[in-house]
Amino acid sequence: MISLETFNAGHYEDGYGYKYFVPNYINQDWTWNNSTINHLLEKAALKLGELNSFSKLVPNIDLFIQLHVTKEAVVSSRIEGTQTRMDEALLPEAEIKFERRDDWKEVQNYIKAINEAIKSLETLPISSRLIRNTHKLLLDSVRGEHKLPGEFRTSQNWIGGKSLADAKFIPPTHQLIGELMGDLEKFLNNNQIHLPSLLKIAIAHYQFETIHPFLDGNGRIGRLLITLFLVKEKVLDMPLLYLSTFFENPKDLYYDNLSSIRTKNDMTQWIKYFLVGIEQTATKAVETLSSILRFKSDAEDLIRFSYRSRSTNAIRLLHRLMKNPYITIDDAAAICDITYNSANTLVKMMTKDNLLLEVTGQSRNRLYVCKSYLSLFD
The missing domain is CATH 1.10.10.10 (Winged helix-like DNA-binding domain superfamily/Winged helix DNA-binding domain)
Known part of the structure; x- marks a missing residue:
């Protein structure tokens, strides 16, 4: 059993002229004594319940989901450096300037990856297989196509800096990815662990980002994993909640909270931040759905009255x-x-x-x- 308050994130090991971080396994029961987490967990759960209830009231909810997916694809890809705007993402390729088509294609791949991953949940658990399949779609025929689409990396990667020598963070060696991802997969699917789903996916997201199992696309896959898990666990009835906008504003806060787990063993602060993100994002999603309903109703009334x-x-x-x-x-x-x-x-x-x-x-x-x-x- 792991206590949040005494959690040990892992340790460093020597590579060739650098040290890489090896996270500890997470597939255990977790306990905590922080009352703030309980309070934030309750608020987040209530907002998710409101979002679920609201989505059931919306006729033809599938009409709106694709725009939510597109927005997530745009924002999540923007965090990684693409420049495509929401309006551009919805245009056909012929309408996109040549110099912006690579960015546009990356966003289109992400839209396809999200849709296929959600569909796959009908027959697959959240697993390395599903994650690799999603990654393959994400990097299909774009700038990351030479970075092993659909395969875990077979070399060392790093985050920040121009090389291993000046990197901000160096994930575990590729030789440990199989066992670390195996532990993560077991954790996500372990029904014997008595841990609220929101806490489980908060921990799992951190672990995935720390393992960084791919040469490219880790951030986008890691953020998508949150929505996939919440849908699979039926915390969400529809894929209407995506945290990329929250993580992006400001982006440094997101990275700082993840880094503090590895440098200070501070999983508690990360979970607080994550739960606030769930609550605020669910609140925004409800507001958007409400605005959509008003628009749809007003437009239909106008058409019925005027268009005969x-x-x-x-x-x-x-x-x-x-x-x-x-x-x-x-x-x-x-x-x-x-x-x-x-x-x-x-x-x-x-x-x-x-x-x-x-x-x-x-x-x-x-x-x-x-x-x-x-x-x-x-």
């Missing part, structure tokens, strides 16, 4: 816009199964009512966005 015979097609188009707020007239024609001229008339009506905005300024091949909806995710 075109109202059915306009609402069909509106629902498509809530999956991806960008659209062309050809898209509208296909979605509504109507002629180009009819789609053009419908798009013009929705533009007049500020449900769509033309963004190219061109006379042909125009692209429209439902900006009032997209802005709800900022």
Whole structure:
């Protein structure tokens, strides 16, 4: 049994001219005596319960999930240095400037990786297999494609600095990854450990980031692991909660809290920070869902009142816009199964009512966005 108050994170061992950190195993029961953790745990759990309840009230909740996923992909990738914006991520590749396409592709890979990982939870536990499969999708045909997509690293990596000589942190040698990831996998799936799910994933996230099992993409996979675990454990009914925005603001605080575990054995402070992040992120997700509901209701009321015979097609188009707020007239024609001229008339009506905005300024091949909806995710 491990006590949070007396937790020992691990030790250093000698490499070739450097020292790497070896974390202690975590697959044990944990205890704590800190009343603040209990208080924060209760607040976080209440907000997650509110988010779950609210999501059940939202009709066609799947309409909104994809935008949440896209936002997470953008923010989580931005933490790692990509420059793609939320609006860019939703555009087709042909609309992206050539010099920004690598960043765009990384975000698209992350969206695909999230969706596939969530789907995989139906048949797989949170496991090294699932994690490697997700990593393979993440690094497919992008700048990390030569960094062993889908495979644990077979060489030493480091965090910060230009080399091992000036690195801020050096994870364990690759020869220990198998056993360390095995311990982490057992911990995540050990039903004999009497530990609240939020505390378990807080500890597991730290451990994953410390092991740093891949040559690239560890941060994104580690952050995604939080949502996957909460969905698998049915703490979340829907994948609507992602902590990347909280971790990003400010990013240094996130890294400092992780580092303090290794340097000061301070797991308690990390868990407090993590639980605050859960509560604040769940609160924001509820606010976003509430705003989405108001937008959807107001837009549908406007359409039913003003569009008459075109109202059915306009609402069909509106629902498509809530999956991806960008659209062309050809898209509208296909979605509504109507002629180009009819789609053009419908798009013009929705533009007049500020449900769509033309963004190219061109006379042909125009692209429209439902900006009032997209802005709800900022």
